[in-house]
Amino acid sequence: MAGTDEKFMQISMGPQHPSTHGVLRLLVTTDGEVLSGVKPYIGYLHRGLEKIAERLTYPQFTPFTDRLDYLAAMNCNLAYAMTVEKLLNVEIPRRAQILRVIMAELNRISSHLISFGSFSADMGAFTPFLFGIREREFINDLFEMTCGARLTYNYIRIGGVSQDIPEGFIDKTREFLDYFPAKIKEYNELLSFNAIFIKRLANIAVISPEDAFDYGVTGPNLRASGIKWDLRRAEPYLIYNELDFDIPVGKGEMGKVGDSWDRYMMRIYEMEQSANIVRQCLDMLEAGDYTAKISKVLKPPAGEVYVRAENPRGELGFYLISDGSAKPYRLKIRAPSFANLSIITKLARGVMMADLIAIIGSLDIILPEIDR
């Protein structure tokens, strides 16, 4: 970085800044409005989750996974539960599997709603943010009905889910699903196809498929680059192979494939698909157990597993080593946002200050997951 050159100004963006989505610090080198380099500094939210895992029993760590990607706590719960289950080699009842998919997809919608909203706020339009929050309230209410929590659910547990869905849940979910498509249309009219919005995002920060592979970009950001890679299809888990849904990929509708607009739009398309999945799951729901019978004290056999799941922000992976005791020997978390953030140095070279905000917003990173 040409930081010491007098021609450039170094400016620290964050850790407190309105649009770094948490406590991210970006050391920005600028020549006026044009950036010559960006260097992310992370760790302000480091809690040592991986180390904590070594001191807790397997079930005790589940609530900590809520604090990874707190906007998609269900999905994090799910990935962790699947990891331990693979180690234990237990069979999950079908009803539990369907419930898990319903919760994971609802949480995907609510996570994407926040992503959509905060991105629009970054772009200077504040109203869509509140619209996103409004719809998210519905999902939060559904989750509150189910498990009592509105943010950190701790609902998907090892072996199944913590409790069955309450009475009225299915009706209320259907009500939401009927109401939601009209709102997506509203978002598109208000923001997605707004001329200013498109002008700000089209052809900005294009991620080529090669770059996406090199930097380990996953999730909607990868699919925006035109690569049809979704773990729900590529390595189906739970009942995803029985479900009928599309995997939207970036087509460069407004500019080049993999530009910021494509990345933004992936989330809108995915919300539609997730709503579709939830609807199918509600039809498939049948009576049964909501959890497998597993012992109170879990002592998985010695061994190691790596399980990954498609989170709203990309592939969340847990690498778990068991030494046969009640506590993990080692837990490594592969956080999607961490890999997605790493590409920012490459993307944000020679762009303008306002584009940097668009890049951060379109990558949709979340800091607790990066810092862990």
Place this chain on the structure above:
Amino acid sequence: MISLIEHMTAGLSNAGPFMRIVVTTIIMLVSGVIVLAVALLYEGVATYAERKVAGDIQARIGPNRVGPYGFLQFIADGVKLLLKEDIIPFYADKWLFIAAPYIVFTASFAAFVPLSYSDHVYVANLNVGILYMIAISSVVSMAVLMGAWGSNNKWSLFGGMRAVAQIVSYEIPIILSLLAALIIPASLTMKDIIVYQSGGFGIFRWLIFNNPFTLLAFFVYYIAAIAEVNRTPFDIPEAESEIVAGYHTEYTGMRFAFFFMAEYGDMFVVSAIAVTLFLGGWQIPFIGALSMPLWLREVLEVAVFFTKIFLLIYLMMWIRWTLPRLRVDQLMELCWKYLTPIAFFNLIGASVWVLLLNGKGVYDIIAGLLIH
């Protein structure tokens, strides 16, 4: 008010020169205080209105705690800002930092003075009215740069540079489009311009309807005026998601409030210019020609003038809470590549129109044809 002053000063012609100066000064002070009170009241109401409008657009309620419908919220806000700790950053250029808010506020307030609120209610009927207003509102850009530089903060500097570039650029389309209208009444005095627009049922002789060029000029003016007062989609100097709060990042309490009030004052002023020049000022639509008691007429005229201004301000709020923000280079592009050429074209077109048709508007021509 002016007629009052004229009457009193006329009666003073026999008094000594000293007496005349004293009385004139007192009258000027009193009318200044009255205008200041009106301006401050307006600014309070406007902040309340902004929040209510935002709430309305964003599907929420807005302030509703202080007073009926939360109407007294602005007083509570004002008290809060007054009581806040006044922080001057240690490394700030103290004098620039302190002076800037006052200059911004003074310049914004001084532009209230030459406005003609009704036939007889105005403070100063300046013969260079419009010129004065454009000149005095340019002072804002200097003061903003003073505050931005004086803060000794990089975000402030960013905001200051952006603000000056934006305000100076957008003054060109503003002046050009104002000129296109000004050549028709051939006067710079606010009152004369409005009086020129009388007749035609109080509507059809508005300068906006005078010819196609003035119609276009109004829109150019209005777009440029939104940029001039730094409102979304042109709120680049204080783009909170990019550069924190722009040039007033370091300002707290009442100093911040001065910037804030100046923004709302500027909104009023640019809208008042638009109303005066294009929308018939205080001409009462439809009943403008009817005879009625003078006091009633004055009250109605003031009401009409303010209603028109508030409609334009409402439009600004509506735009603000709907659109995302442009990027700084796109903003300049809009100014130099689109608005300025259009404004030039307008000016030439309007000049030719005036030359060929002796300043007759479309309404005059049609009315002339009907009479024949």
